Amino acid sequence: MTTGGHKPNRWIRRHFHGVGYILIVLLVGANMPSPLYGAYREAFGFSPVMQTVIFAVYAAALVPALLVFGPLSDAIGRRPVLSLALLFGVLGATLMACADSTSWLMAGRIAQGLSVGTCSAAGAAALAEHEPDGDHTKAATAATATTAVGAALGPLFAGALAQYLPHGFVLPYLVFLCTLVPALVAVALLPASRGHGRGTRPKIRISLPRVPHTIRAPFTIAVSTSAVSWAVVGLFQAVVPSWITEMTGTGNLVVGGSAAALTMVCSAATQLSVRRLPPRLGQRLGLVLLAVGMLILLLANLLHSLPLLFVTTAVTGVGHGLAFSGGMQQVNGVLVTEAPEVRGSVLAALYTIVYAGLGVPVIAVGLLITLQGMDAAVVEFSLAAVAACVVIMIAQRRAARRTLSASRVIAGSPMADRPGTVAASSAGDIAPQGAGPDARRDPIG
Structure with a gap:
């Protein structure tokens, strides 16, 4: 039964799962070309640099779309923006299915981006917005x-279909x-609209991302961690699959795609397993494992x-799972209390x-190859x-020390006991009094 004009919880839950499915399926489509790059290169005769450029134009198209449609979704709601994303997904798949040259691949990757x-x-x-419990x-x-x-399902899905069924570039x-x-x-x-700008006509424009000053410090740490994690993953998606096929001397597309898939399977499993790990600790452990992984790659x-x-x-x-999920949790946590109106x-x-971190290093690797x-x-x-990874870990530690020092100063101030001032816990969390338990979470983990 609906009360107070609110939808039943089951509908909120369905919206939550529906949005999750939309994101998964669009990421599947965007990552399907990964195991096929080697076969495309053989069929169309392009160089390793062009292979990484084809991969990277995806990120190059993605960035302006983020700059326009992220803020726009705050104004007009999520539904029209997600509808447009699906239309781009249809266009990208159609172009890739029809590709008979490098230019078609470029166009398809742009649409996917x-x-x-x-x-x-x-x-x-x-x-x-649709998480049923507000978590x-x-x-x-x-x-x-x-x-x-x-990102895990895409390479396996495309690699298996292309390897074992006919019309591998189309099916x-x-x-x-x-x-x-x-x-x-x-x-x-x-829902038709959940925007914050009802009653005004939104302006569509490309602008530099703006982050409120109150969350800039934790945002910087989180986004740096996330960017380096995706830079590493980019190598495994764009270069490693064809490297494996060359190393093994096999043309099996599933073997090459399994490397890109395994990276993201382990990432997803990790994110789901350590959901309650403090964000700062998750980022630190993630950076350590990324560094160790790169050293093993050298060997x-x-x-x-x-x-x-x-x-x-x-x-x-x-x-990657620890670093990226820790960064996202950190940003989401401060958004809840500091700037919910500019979440998009x-x-x-x-x-x-993050996607600049994915695309630029991959192009550099292609040039180096x-x-x-x-x-x-x-x-x-x-x-x-x-x-x-080492530089970011050092920056994290320094930021944590500054935050702890600031919270101790505030806690020792006579103003700390007055209503409406900032309260600080012994753990170093800083939150407005009366903001609730979510607001008292440490903004850096």
Whole structure:
């Protein structure tokens, strides 16, 4: 029974699951080309640099879509933005299915980037709004896990269909188009508008991401961690599958796709298993495992060992799951108390930097492969990734010390006991009095 004008809890839950399905299926479509790059390169005759460029134009198209449609979803609601994301998904799959040259692949990847860019921030915000219990940690985990699940299923799905069934460059995308039908139903059932800008006509414009000053410090740490985790994953999605097929001398697309899939399977499993891990601790552990994974990759490259390559794939996946989910939980946590009205805009900023971290290093690796060869490129990328992890961990520790020092100063101030002032706990959380338990969570983990 509905009371107070609110929808029954079961409908809120259905909306939550429906948005999750939309995000998963669009990420499946965007990651389907990963195991096919080697076959595309053989069929169309492009270079390793062009292979990474085809991968990276996806991120290049994704960023402006985030800048436009993340903030726009705050104004007009999530449903129209997610509807447009599905239309881009249809366009991308159609272009990829019809591809008979490199230019078609580029166009298809651009459309797929627009699809994911349009849905990422709006979808994450919709999950937070429709989480039945108002649990922002669960919503953040759902947002990151759907990304990981979609990125895991895409390579396996496309690799298996292309390897064992005819019309390998067409059939995967036709099957994908069929999976969009439930997504269209899910988006049609969403509430018409949950925007904050009703009554005004929204302006569509590209602008630099703006993050409120009150959450800028935790946002910077979280987004840096997330970006380096996706930079590492980008290597496993764009380069490692074809590297494995060359190393093993087999043309089996499932073998190559399994590396990209294993990374994201381990990531998704980790995110779902450690949902209550404090965000700051999750990010720190994730960075450690990412650094260890890159060192194992160096050893696998030196020994040309396929087992070691799969070990580093699994370790990297776990590290990505901890780092990315920890970063998303940290940002979602401060948004709940500090800036809920700009959730879509802030998440757009986060995803913009994350996907830049995904695309730019991959292009650099492609250039290094062309100029110096695969071995030198892997060594240089791995060392750069390890260095980035160490720098971010140092920055995290310094930020934690500054926050703890500030909270102790506030706690010792005579103003701390006055109504309406800031209260600080012994753990270093800072929150307005009366803001509730969610607001008292440590903004850096």
